[in-house]
Amino acid sequence: MSQVKKGKVVSFNKWGYIFLIPFFVTYLFFQLVPLVTTFYYGFFEYYEKGIKDYGPYFYGIKNYIALFSGKLLLKYSLNTLIMWIIGFIPQIAVSLLLGAWFSDARLRLKAAAVYKVIIYLPNLIMASAFSMLFFTLFDDNGPVNGLLMALNIVPEGEPFRFFRYTLSSRSLVGFMNFLMWFGNTTILLMAGMLGIDQSLYEAAEVDGATPTQVFWRITLPLLRPILVYVVITSLIGGLQMFDVPQILTNGAGTPADSTTTLIMFLNNNISGNVNYGVGGALSVVLFIITGVLSMIVYKVSTQKED
Amino acid sequence: MGKDNAMQLQMDKEKVTGGIRARRVVANIVLVLICLLCLIWFYLLFINASRSRADLSMGSFRVLPGNYFFKNFYNLMHNSSLTIWRGMLNSIIISGGTAVLCTYFSTLSAYAIHAYDFKLKGVLFTFILLIMTIPTQVSALGFIKLMRVVHLTDTFVPLILPSIAAPVTFFYMKQYMDSTLPIQIVEAARIDGSGEFRTFNTIVLPMMKPAIAVQAIFTFVGSWNNYFTPALILKSEENKTLPILIAKLRSADFLKFDMGQVYMMILLSIFPVIVVYLALSKFIVGGVALGSVKG
Structure with a gap:
């Protein structure tokens, strides 16, 4: 009997x-x-020169040596990290606050529901179109400068040139990432x-805890695994930052290569x-x-199930 | 004494409800401000898309729309240097094809892991989870090279077909099946003599409709907005998608452009997504958390 059943199961x-x-x-x-071929090419001297190809000639790890001894990899890594941090700090702060409000039953x-729909909207907007929009709005001759002049924040005829300064250019990229995520x-x-177990909140209420105490002493510690997940997945997303700075600076990473990200570097190659x-x-x-980052996420999200 | 206590309690209660009321007001004010911060850009986009070229060139800030909206639309449609209709059609074909293939085959793959027991099941499932976070960018170099070798550069195939293997959508479908698809239904279909493939198409697929709808939207939007890979694959003018046309607009000396048309072009690129999203937002926002790790 069981033999027959087993045979049938296997056939399905x-x-x-x-x-x-x-x-x-x-x-x-x-x-x-x-x-695999991408990784393979990393060991060759091989590039296109006009219509002709140079190589492939075996190059050992010389590409890696050039990459790590040159300044560009470090510079672009720092650019990416800085712009990610500029966006991520407000992102996590605002999200924690709003998340606490939305999940507070009292x-x-x-x-x-309306708030949630609106704050999620920017995530679905085409990043390249959104960047083009920001480029036109924050242009020297754009409406944002028009508003700043009308409010006398900057003098008439002397617009604030957002795309000329490192800090304002990076901040715009970070701000757009914040808005979108x-x-x-x-x-x-x-x-x-x-x-999180609601009885913990009820117990805290009975003990007379303030909402601030509840947030720091109960919500945050119990949220640690999902916080780690959010931070690491956001960092993985940040590493892939491309559309926004690419369109905003027309691929040039201006000013002075300060907004060129790692993927823009890859794209240039x-x-x-x-x-x-x-x-x-x-x-x-x-x-x-x-x-490496993914392994951390994997560890954290499987840990809870044990 | 008892009376004092009762009064004290009553006062505490009022204090607490008063506190909640104050917090509710603060929360609502902050949330309205944050929502305005999200929406103002789209409002400015709409305002500027309705202004004339001359008005826009003065660089002033306007709160109310102008009356050039349809004029700008007309001019953009008849702009010979920007193939916007073609771009929109290309975007729809690629995104639509991607959404259909991705959701169908992700559901099929998830069903394979969900409904059957086979030797390599654990290994294959773990493998799919492991490849989930590999960004497409890291294999882009080999991808372009391979597409050149097989003569698929400047076609839609390399932008649509790869979506058959979508680990994230697969994972979402698997999670959804774990919570909603009892294996007894499949067994009942077997007793009725339904073949495995037919069971999947006629019984499993309809039961997965809510999950498929959510993922179809996400996949469509993801493909619609994608810029990196299409820009590497599509070269000829008539094959370009909307994000590539936007990038082209940016790289042209845009001051020579009619800014009214530029804003209109941006509006047309993001407008379809906003409409679909607002119509289906209930499912989308609910679906975001489901696909993530179990909270």
Whole structure:
């Protein structure tokens, strides 16, 4: 009896493999083969020169040596990190506050659903169009400067040139990242806060704890795993920062290369005349950084289930 | 004594409810301000898209719309250097194709892991989870090279087909199945003599509709907004998608452009997404948390 049943189960289970074929064939062709060849090229001196190719000549780890001894990798890593931090600090602060309000059963915000819809909206907007919009709005001759002049914050005829200074250019990129991502983070944190045992809050209320005390002593410590998840996934997203600074600065990373991100650096090596060697080595570096960060996320999110 | 205590309690209670009321007012004010911060850019976009070229060139700030909205729209549509209709059509084809393939095959892959027991199941599932966070950018170099070798550069194929293997959508579908798809239904279909593939298409797929709808929107929007890969693959003018046209607008000396048309172009690129989002926002916002780690 059980023998028959087992045989039947096995005959159905081959469909598990069959249904996974499209996924793995596609992955193999469009992702894995490109990934392996990308890494492979990192060990060659190989680039396009006009219509002719130079190489490929085996180069060992010289691409990596050039990458790490040169100043660009460090500079662009710092650019990326700084712009990520400028966006992330307000993002996590605002998201924690809003998440706490949305998940507070006693606060009962009537319009909570409307607020959530609005704060999530910027996340779905085309980043390149949004950047183009910011570029036109914050232009020397744009409406933001028009407003600043009308309010006498800057003198008439002397607009504040946002894209000329490192701090204002980086801040605009960071601010756009904040706008596009705080709604997403709020919803994730809110879901985490709703998962906290309500009886803890009731106990705190009985003991006379203030909302501030409740937030710092109960919500925040219990939220630690999801906070780590939010920080690391945001950092992984930050590493991929491209559309906003690329469009805002027309790919130039102005002023003085201060807004060029790692992916813009990669893009410079793979669009137009492709430099397979440098591009490949850079891809490996990005892969390793992302891999380490992902392992942290994986550890944190599996830890809870134990 | 008892009376004093009761009075004290009553006062405390009033203090607490008063405190909540004050907090509610503060929360609402802050939230309204934050919402304004989110929306003001789209309002400014709309205002500027309705102003004339001459008015915009003065660089002044306006609160109320002008009356050039349809004029700007007309001019943009008849602008020979910007193939906006073509770009929109290309974007719709690529995003639509991506959304269909991605949701169908992600559901199929998730079903394979969910409904069957096979030797390599654990290994394959872990593998898909591990590749989830690998950014597409790190394999972009090999990707362009391979597409050149197989002569798929400047076609839509490399932008649509890869979405069959989408680990994030797969993971979402798997989570959804774990909570809503009882295996008994599949077994009942087997007893009725339904083949495995037919069971998936006629019974499982309809049950997954809510999850498919959410993921179809996310995939469509993601593809609609994507700039990095299409910019590397699409070269000829008639194949370009909207984000590439926006980038082109940025790289042109845009002061020579009619700024009314520039704003109109931005508006047309983001408007469809806003409309779809507002219509379906209930499902989308609810779906965001579901796809993440279990809180």
